[in-house]
Amino acid sequence: MTNFLRLLHLCRPYYKAMLLGVFLTGLTVLANVGLLAISGWFLASMAAAGIAGVQMNYFTPAGIIRFLAIVRSASRYGERLVTHNATFLLLSEIRVNVFATLGKLNNQDLAMNRSADLFNRMQDDVDALDKFYLNVLLPMLVALVCVPIVITIIAGFNAQVAFICLGGIVLVGVCLPIRLSRKLGCSAGQQTQRSAELREALSEMLSGQRELALYQATNSQLAKCNAIQKDYNDLLDQRHKALADSDGLSLIVVQLAMLASVALLVPLVSSGQLPNVHLAMLSLFVLASFETVLTLPNAFIQLPVALSAAGRIFALHDKLAKSAGFDASETPQDLGSASPASLPQDITSDLGMGLGLQNVSYRYANAALDDLALNNVNITINAQQKVALVGPSGSGKSTLVNLLSGLWPEQQGRILFNAEYEVLAKAISFEKRTQLMGILAQQHHIFDGTIADNLHYAAPEASREQMQTACEQAQLGEWLYELPNGLNTRLGSAGRRMSQGQSRRLAIAQMLLRNPAILVLDEPTEGLDNQSKQAVMQAIMLAMSRSTVLCITHDPDLLQNMDKVIWLENGKVRGEGTHQALQAIHGEYLELTTRF
Numbered sequence: 246m247t248n249f250l251r252l253l254h255l256c257r258p259y260y261k262a263m264l265l266g267v268f269l270t271g272l273t274v275l276a277n278v279g280l281l282a283i284s285g286w287f288l289a290s291m292a293a294a295g296i297a298g299v300q301m302n303y304f305t306p307a308g309i310i311r312f313l314a315i316v317r318s319a320s321r322y323g324e325r326l327v328t329h330n331a332t333f334l335l336l337s338e339i340r341v342n343v344f345a346t347l348g349k350l351n352n353q354d355l356a357m358n359r360s361a362d363l364f365n366r367m368q369d370d371v372d373a374l375d376k377f378y379l380n381v382l383l384p385m386l387v388a389l390v391c392v393p394i395v396i397t398i399i400a401g402f403n404a405q406v407a408f409i410c411l412g413g414i415v416l417v418g419v420c421l422p423i424r425l426s427r428k429l430g431c432s433a434g435q436q437t438q439r440s441a442e443l444r445e446a447l448s449e450m451l452s453g454q455r456e457l458a459l460y461q462a463t464n465s466q467l468a469k470c471n472a473i474q475k476d477y478n479d480l481l482d483q484r485h486k487a488l489a490d491s492d493g494l495s496l497i498v499v500q501l502a503m504l505a506s507v508a509l510l511v512p513l514v515s516s517g518q519l520p521n522v523h524l525a526m527l528s529l530f531v532l533a534s535f536e537t538v539l540t541l542p543n544a545f546i547q548l549p550v551a552l553s554a555a556g557r558i559f560a561l562h563d564k565l566a567k568s569a570g571f572d573a574s575e576t577p578q579d580l581g582s583a584s585p586a587s588l589p590q591d592i593t594s595d596l597g598m599g600l601g602l603q604n605v606s607y608r609y610a611n612a613a614l615d616d617l618a619l620n621n622v623n624i625t626i627n628a629q630q631k632v633a634l635v636g637p638s639g640s641g642k643s644t645l646v647n648l649l650s651g652l653w654p655e656q657q658g659r660i661l662f663n664a665e666y667e668v669l670a671k672a673i674s675f676e677k678r679t680q681l682m683g684i685l686a687q688q689h690h691i692f693d694g695t696i697a698d699n700l701h702y703a704a705p706e707a708s709r710e711q712m713q714t715a716c717e718q719a720q721l722g723e724w725l726y727e728l729p730n731g732l733n734t735r736l737g738s739a740g741r742r743m744s745q746g747q748s749r750r751l752a753i754a755q756m757l758l759r760n761p762a763i764l765v766l767d768e769p770t771e772g773l774d775n776q777s778k779q780a781v782m783q784a785i786m787l788a789m790s791r792s793t794v795l796c797i798t799h800d801p802d803l804l805q806n807m808d809k810v811i812w813l814e815n816g817k818v819r820g821e822g823t824h825q826a827l828q829a830i831h832g833e834y835l836e837l838t839t840r841f
Contacts, residue, residue, distance in 0.1 A: 248555040249548075252377060255342065259334045263378060266328035267386045269320050274391050276317040278533040283310055285529035289522040332379045339371055343558055371558070377551045384540040388418055391537040399534065402527055403519070406506045410531045413502030417495045418538030422545030425487055429549050432480050436550065439477040441557075446470045484546060491542035499535045506531045598681060598762040598793055599663030600626040600649065606657040607644055607816075618644040620816040621658075626809075628663065631794040633804050633824070635838060636813035642797050645813075646765055649795070651678050683761030683792075687768045689752040691743065696725070696751070697732040703755035711758060718787050719754035720780040721747065746780065753784045764792040770800050799838050812837075 256263060287306040294301040392414055400407035450457065450466045457463045507528050513519040607619040619641045626632050634642045647653040648660060649670070660670040662681065670678070692699055700712045707715075712732060716725050724747060728734045736742050743751065749769065756764060769785055770778045782802060796803060804810060804824040812820040812827060812834055820827050820834060827834045 248552045248559060251559055252374070252551070252555050253382075255338055256335060256378065256382070258338060259331055262327060262331040262334065263382070266324060266331050266378075266383060267390065269324035269327055270383060270387050271390045273317055273320040273324050274387060274536055275394065276313045276320060277536060278395060278530065280310060280313040280317060281533040282526050282530040283313065286522055286526035289525040293522055328379055328383060332375065335378050336371070336375050339374055339558070343371060371554075374551055374554055374558075376547055377555075380540075380547045381544045381551055384538075384544040388538050388541055392418070395530075395534045395537060399527065399530055402523060403510070403513075405509055406527055406531065409502055409505050409509065410534055413498050413531075414535065414538050416498050417535060418541045421491055421494060421498075422541050425491055425542055426545045426549060429484060429487055429546055432483055432549075436477065436480040436484070436553070439473055439480060443470065443473045443477055446473055484550075488543060488546055491546070495535075495539060495542060499532065499539075502535070503528055503532045599628045599630070600624070600763065600793065600795070601661035601663055602645075602658065603661065604658040605645075605648065605655075605660060607641075607648060607653070608656065617816050619648075622813075622816070622818055624811060624818065626793060626795065628793055629791070631789055631806065631808045632796070633807040633810045634795065634797045634813060635799060635804070635810055635834070636819075637837065639815075640813040641816040642813055643767075644816075646684070646767065646795070646797065649765065650682060650684055681761060682763040682765060683756045683759050684765045685752055685756055685767065685769055687771055689748060691736050691748055691751065693736070693738045695730075695733050695735050699736065699751060700732075700755060700758060704758035707758050712754075715754040715757040716751075718757050719750040719784040721750050721754060746776075746778075750780065750784055757784075757787070761792060764789060764794050766794065766796040766798070768797055768799075770798070770803065801838055804838060 283306060287303070287310065290301060290306070291303065396407050396411050396414075399410055446466070446469055450463075450470060453466075454463075457466055507524070510519060510524050510527060514521050514524050602622050602624040605619055605622045606617055608617050622641070622645065634645065636642050644653070648655060651670070655671055662668050662670055662673065673681075692702065696716075697709070697712060700707060700715065704711070709732060713725070716722055716732075725731060734742075753769075766785065770782060785803075786806065794807075796807065798804065801824070807824060810820075810822065810824050810827055811818060812831070820831055822830075824838070828838070
């Protein structure tokens with residue numbers, strides 16, 4: 246019910262168009278019911294007049310029938326136009342809402358979801374809500390409006406027939422949909438889940454074709470996809486069978502209601518208590534009145550699917566609301582020495598910012614209790630200090646960086662940003678943290694656009710002169726001057742028109758434009774030839790001049806330029822000091838940094 250109300254809240258901006266659609270649909274249904282009932286009366290009256298050899302005015306009923314036919318056609322056209330437009334408006338609102346939510350989610354929330362699952366929420370779940378108004382909400386509202394009108398009119402002729410008709414309508418429009426909703430309520434969630442699992446499995450298979458081929462695991466992955474597909478098809482078959490059963494049961498109830506009405510009316514006509522022409526009219530009236538609720542079983546079949554999809558989408562909204570600020574349970578003392586008047590959002594530092602890790606531990610999901618990626622780590626980095634992280638694979642370097650950037654949630658210990666006062670990292674909004682911290686990842690994505698476009702992602706307000714200067718500082722000046730279009734040169738998909746070294750230097754130019762207080766570098770010279778390496782190192786040293794730096798590297802040339810090296814091993818700090826001092830004291834450290 247909560248998801249249903251939240252979906253109604255999304256409909257609020259377009260409620261006028263939706264109410265107009267309800268009015269036109271109701272008008273179409275009532276015109277159709279009236280057309281069938283009056284046609285029955287007219288034909289019966291003409292037959293009775295012919296048998297009796299009397300004259301009757303057929304112009305008025307014929308005019309009413311023609312009028313209702315015109316109204317039905319016009320309202321049906323208007324209903325199609327308005328309801329589909331309202332559906333597209335609602336769909337656009339939902340899509341924009343989902344994309345806006347994804348855009349505001351922090352890296353931690355995004356990292357906890359597979360990309361295929363997020364794509365499934367953006368596409369399949371949103372598509373499932375495509376029919377919420379048209380196939381779920383509209384039939385319900387039309388039934389609420391039209392059923393009382395139809396029953397009231399029938400009761401004006403005969404209350405017993407109205408009671409029979411109301412009983413049939415309740416069976417078709419209430420009892421049967423409730424039964425279907427209960428039957429398909431669980432399978433709707435399973436259907437959405439299987440759809441997401443199938444998309445994830447297919448995505449993994451496509452992205453990992455090379456590895457699957459190398460390990461001869463293609464057939465097993467195909468078997469996994471086929472099994473999920475079979476489960477998904479079984480759920481679809483179950484849903485379609487339920488819909489077919491409901492259609493058959495509805496038809497039986499409609500026919501029985503009409504037969505019961507005829508059986509009730511025949512004695513009244515025979516005794517003269519009811520005009521004979523009313524027999525045909527009321528029988529057809531009862532038959533046509535079920536049009537007000539015939540779409541409700543399908544609506545209740547669609548409803549669990551829509552609510553399940555809405556629940557997955559609203560889960561993203563709930564994450565956004567949860568991550569919008571720091572935990573309300575934290576007291577002012579939990580924020581270090583920050584005063585209430587100095588909120589974490591006001592943190593600024595033009596000359597670097599220190600970092601502090603106090604008793605930080607982290608364990609991956611499903612790992613053993615004693616298998617910690619980080620184990621009681623304590624690190625202090627002063628403002629504008631250049632610190633390197635060194636350690637073998639699996640020592641916790643990437644885990645530590647992911648915690649600092651907010652990509653992964655903190656579990657134990659405290660991470661502090663040191664400016665004029667110490668503030669818990671988790672008390673700072675994601676937007677503020679991205680302003681304070683710049684990360685130069687080992688794998689940097691270049692978007693399909695111009696050089697200026699890619700630089701604007703880092704600094705939207707940067708002028709062309711500032712971009713030109715940043716490129717020169719990043720050792721891209723000579724290459725840029727040789728390009729006919731300069732900053733307007735398109736780089737192609739994933740930057741295919743650039744070499745790896747040029748791509749890395751463009752990323753450095755982005756960092757120079759941002760000028761973050763804290764700069765995190767992840768193996769910045771990995772995979773580069775000597776010439777590119779020297780150019781990138783010069784650009785990095787310039788980028789590091791005013792920032793606090795945390796650099797993951799084993800490059801001796803970079804390590805020699807660091808103020809301090811932190812040596813991690815098995816999630817613990819094995820040693821700390823200058824590169825030269827650690828080499829002199831620890832033979833294992835010397836071996837670690839000279840074999841790369």
